[in-house]
Amino acid sequence: MRVAVIGGGRNDEHVVSLASAAGVSYAVQLLGWESVALTIDDAGAWRDRHGATLSAARAIALMSECDVAYPALHGVHGEDGAVAGLLDLCSIPYVGSPVRAGAIGMDKWLTKLVAAALGIRTAAGVLLTPDAPAAVAMPLPVVVKPASGGSSNGVSVVTDSAQLPDAIAHARQSGETVLVEEYVRGREVDIAVFRDATGRLRLGSTLEIGVEDGGVFGRDAKYDGTARFTLPAEISSAEDAAIRAVASSLYEAMGCSGVARFDFFVTDTGPVLNEVNTSPGMTEQSQVPRMFAAVGVEYPQLIAELVAAAHVTEPIGIPA
Known part of the structure; x- marks a missing residue:
């Protein structure tokens, strides 16, 4: 091979x-x-x-x-x-994932629209196009982030309206279109899904990220080894079931292939979808390999399963 x-x-x-x-x-x-x-x-x-x-x-x-x-x-x-x-x-x-799923997952606003069509809760938000003024009428605090992008680049929590223009300018350094969302108070819990070569959906363990109240899971914590992960997440069986159901239905609706990670906030009124990542980090110590190792699928085996289920496109025939 x-x-x-x-x-x-x-x-x-x-x-x-x-x-x-x-x-x-x-x-x-x-x-x-x-x-x-x-x-x-x-x-x-x-x-x-x-x-x-x-x-x-x-x-x-x-x-x-x-x-x-x-x-x-x-x-x-x-x-x-x-x-x-x-x-x-x-x-x-x-x-x-193929083109459609990758494009939807990369666009956080489009992901919210697809989720809403499925009845999946997301944070209330406002989309700021490149020529929109750096102002929104939303209760504080809010989260400001690029509408496309990852690794928490350009993400800020705004607690004072005077901070908003700078936060929007910071987000636009990583993408001209900006998403401003309500700050959701809840525990950050993620789960990963892939479809194996038999067509069966495989889900890893839930993973909870230790984040201080009022903060975000920032780029430094993601990659400097200081992140605190709990596997499985210490949530109720009902919360666990809800997260698994939402992740599975969204994986199917988006047309995902390979592995995708679904990030949630678990609140007192149920899970709220944060983001979908159709190409999550894949070092052995990244979240997704940890999730599957926790259910008995070690890193090399996970890679082998993903390769076995590779997306295949038939050659385009050219008429004579």
């Missing part, structure tokens, strides 16, 4: 993606397979395992020579369906 593992990307999650790709490559090698490492550098150029620049045509040729591609890409120009579209057009089997 030859697996093309794609890391990096032209966005502010480049370094995080490199870490995920390194983890996936390590797991592939533990399985006794060959890892063909490809990187998209921060300028958008393709590079091989030695750092040599590749033409797009050569990169596609290398991926076509593999059995499957594993895009370990986070953020725009990757997680948003861009690379899935490329692989679809080239009829290269790949791990992860």
Whole structure:
């Protein structure tokens, strides 16, 4: 088995993606397979395992020579369906969600609209387009964040209206369209879902993130090793069942493939969906591998399951 593992990307999650790709490559090698490492550098150029620049045509040729591609890409120009579209057009089997699911998951406002159509609760919010004034009429505190993006880049909690313009400007550094949401008081609980090669949905353990009251799970805590995780989350059986049902229904409705992570706030009145991540962090110590390890699916096995269930697009026939 030859697996093309794609890391990096032209966005502010480049370094995080490199870490995920390194983890996936390590797991592939533990399985006794060959890892063909490809990187998209921060300028958008393709590079091989030695750092040599590749033409797009050569990169596609290398991926076509593999059995499957594993895009370990986070953020725009990757997680948003861009690379899935490329692989679809080239009829290269790949791990992860297709274009539609990636695009919906990357757009937090669109995710909220899909969730609302399914009757899933989300925080009340206002979308600020690039030319909108830096003002909203919402009770404080609010959370300000880019409408597209991840790794908590550009996220702020605003408790004073005087802070709002700076918070919006900060969010726009990571994406011109900004989402302002009510601050939901609740425990942060996540769960991950994937569909295996038999078509069955597989769910990991719930995972609770230790966050101080009034704070957010920020980028530093995500990656500096200080995050406090509890597996399984210390929630009631009813709350656990509700989270599992919502995550499963949203996975299906969005048309996800591969593994997706669903982030919730567990409140006194039930779970509130925060975000959906169709390309979550995939180092061995990332949340998703921890969730599945807690239910007996160790990291290499998880990668093997995802590869076995790779998304396959039939070649496009050209009429004679």
